[in-house]
Amino acid sequence: MKKETIAAISTGMSNSGIGIVRISGDEAFEVADRVYRGKHKLSQCGTHTIQYGYIWDNKEVIDQVLVMVMKAPHTFTGEDTIEIDCHGGTFVVRRVLEAVLKNGARPAEPGEFTKRAFLNGKMDLSQAEAVIDVITSQNDYALKSSISQLKGSLKNRINDIRKRIIYHTAYIESALDDPEHISLEGYADQLRKDALSITDEIGHLIDSADDGRIMKEGIQTVIIGKPNAGKSSLLNVLTGYDRAIVTDIEGTTRDVLEEQISLHGLNLNIIDTAGIRETDDIIERMGVDKAEQYAENADLLICVVDASRQLDENDDRILQFTFHKKSIILLNKTDLEMAVNVEEIVNKLITLWKTRENSINSGKMPEIPVIMISAKEEKGIREFEDKVKELFLHGDISFNDEVFITNARQKSDLKDAMDSMKKVLKSIDDGMPEDFYSIDLMDAYEALGRITGEAVGEDLINEIFSRFCMGK
């Protein structure tokens, strides 16, 4: 099977003026030779050398370039690879690519270089996914997390968990295979303890999946509040320019507005919603419904309360949303005479918590920060920003050495592993015989192996023999 030759600009398009066009595939050298003029033909140059020359399109010189010549298999993709280092600015980089495409390469699909690298055995699945994340990540934190995944810290974390699982499985199995030498007396208790801790750890990784998504895709932030509470003004302050129509007439924002801002390196996708209130106006009603819908799906709710007006039942309805989400309540318009203060809001929340539906299972009320701001005078904004950072970058996440799951496949494998571990715990609690534990333990082991792309193979047998003294 011949590998089609593909090409793409492999650096992000920026205005720096430098860009690399990468060509990979069986005919990478031939294609490159059709557009390159230098001292030697590239196909005749040694591997891993840098050549200096010109890129031509028909009879026209496009750019003066350095070309990296790399022969398979020691390349990123594992195929013959050419990288053309262009210096003539964005436009020129594009023209170089066009010339290459005219001469026998086809445009690479997003992530195709990585896919080939994976298929050629150059990286495991989690590394390949991390590379794609690097390519598409939108901010610093996401990038850092992708890089640490690439280095294998995800792999290490998962391998640690797998090691613990395989140890237990091997212990059980060796006892089953050699019951006269190895006893399982009292083993269930010991396994239970460890299974709980393994479950916790997997849970932690799953949580990080959400953090990972948040870092990569941004925090879905929804601003809710009564009409004319100052939601749009807040959005404008945060984004720095007038985007939402801000008037003194209630209900101006009938639809939702979305804006992306960067805060301490975190992306916030902010959605400004129509004010929530009981209304007969059909169009406004639709806006309100949509607002409530957005609030349901948000990562972060910003609930804006007008400090200059008394709390009413519309505020009650809005405040109740804060129980289910990470939320910040902003007491806006503190530049005006205040009709309501922080304490009143907190008391209101407590009342609402106690009287809410399904209050039979009432637990502790979540702590919801209330911050006084003035969107108009841009006061309290810094405090708000710090609070956001605190909520999402809480103490137990540090960006240098933590592992984040940023990908849906990985998350679903983690969930499978978690389910299997829960089944182990259930089997223990139900008093099932020990051989049942190892079935689910192996399932968990396999699910985790899917993340790092490792098959089970002879792992169990090898573990049994290396750890436990068996047999006649």
Next chain:
Amino acid sequence: MKYSAGSVWENKDKYDIAVVGAGHAGCEAALAAARLGFKTIMFTVSVDSIAMMPCNPNIGGTSKGHLVREIDALGGEMGKVIDRTFIQSKMLNRSKGPAVHSLRAQADKSDYNRAMRQVLEGQENLDIRQMEITDILTEDGHVTGVQAYSGAIYRCRAIVLCTGTYLKARCIYGDVSTYTGPNGLQSANHLTDSLKALGIRMYRFKTGTPARIDRNSIDFTKMEEQKGDERVVPFSFTTDPEKVQIDQVSCWLTYTNEKTHEIIRANLDRSPLFSGAIEGTGPRYCPSIEDKVVKFPDKDRHQVFIEPEGIHTNEMYVGGMSSSLPEDVQYAMYRSVPGLEHAKIVRNAYAIEYDCIDARQLKSTLEFKNIEGLFSGGQFNGSSGYEEAAAQGLLAGINAARKLQGKEGIVIDRSQGYIGVLIDDLVTKESHEPYRMMTSRAEYRLLLRQDNADIRLTPLGHEIGLIDDERYKRLLKKEKMIEEEINRVSHVNVGTSDKVQKLLESCGSTPLNSGTTLAELIRRPELSYEKLAEIDEKRPELPLDVIEQVDINIKYDGYIKRQMRQVEQFKKMESRKIPNNIDYDKIESLRIEARQKLKEIRPLSIGQASRISGVSPADVSVLLVYLKQ
């Protein structure tokens, strides 16, 4: 006398199938071939060593017991013979789940091989011949006969090689080494060369056996007595359970100690294993005592089982202390064990090296990929154990016969039986040591229980022709009873009457809040079908084996269904066939290692490909992508 070239004598008896070797694999292979109607000749270097048990004096054990049950379900002989010749029997792992219950019987060794020999001698179509086979004769890539050491040629259309540990065998202890097979028997020194000339890759494996000690020299008062089960369960589904309730003999348990370990450590340099005099690879699961002491230095004692070799002998097998240390060290070492202070060694421990094949040269039918009509089974294929050998011998014999019948070979897959797991592992995975069956190797072991081997495999045995109609009909009747009873208890409602609550309480089970079915109650871990007899008034009278199936199927229903779903997944991958003519060199994205392995093994399906060591999941996805194009 050797016949000179040009004057070779040819036997004119026109055999269909020749079986080389008369150990546990050879016996099953020869019986299967003859029973399927083919004129069969079985060669052995010594007729006196037919079905000999040169190592441990027992049949079965964890996962091996499953194999014996499966052999029996398919119409093999091992289970029937051990049921007639055992002297103690135990169901291992009784406290664990039904999937890992395993039967193990101590055999009277000489009774066992005598009984098996009688079966062979009474078998129509089967001739026994004492003769060493030295050459496999082929023409255009298929077999035409075998040649004996005498030079005589025996023509046949298919061959089953079951040479066990006899090929170029060498027994070693200390610096003593003899070129003999097990127990000092004659080895077979010529066949290897013929096989190599046919292009067959050979390995050299090693195994070992402990000493046999005179019972009169043992002080049993210093040991723990190990009795057999009170109620013995037979191996064979055809054996009347009442017939196996015999007076049993005991085994004995004692332990090594620091002194034993010191003796071993002090003499390690005299062990051929550590000095390099042994080149073969030994099995990790039955390490010699010196291996154990070196590998697990933290263990201050190892178990030693003293097992009788039979009723008519004083020899006792010292399980757990196989060794290849010199004679004087063996005396010192054994005599350091409590109860063995005055032990008299009858036969000393030794290691044995032998030639075997890399079984990846075989198809799943146990026929050589490159030599038509040549089959093989047993330790020759790189396995270990009597039961593993018998299982392969049976399948190799069946498939040799089917080849001549012009029928497709029988392949038991991993979801059908331990035999399937065993053979698939052997022909697919790289192995550097003799392969032993283990329950952990069976992915779907909840389905592959020893108690349901008949349900799983007897229909296949009937189709093959080794199970008669009567036995098959009995099975169908049993299945029907099981089904009806499961159906019945699933529909019997149980109220909250005093009687019910009292029964639950007496079993330590929570009383009922509202009515439920009998089946639901059976699912509770502390309850069972039998415990609920009192509150099940319309219960029919059923045989014990039916009750057992009802109980297990209801109790573990959730787990069983889960495994059945996994089996579906597995079958999907198995059914993705890889075309015979695939050219792996054309799939460029395959890693070189994977390409080599795939070319070598030529897996039948994506499923089998994924189990090859050296083929990664990424390679499998490359293969899938390629096949889709």
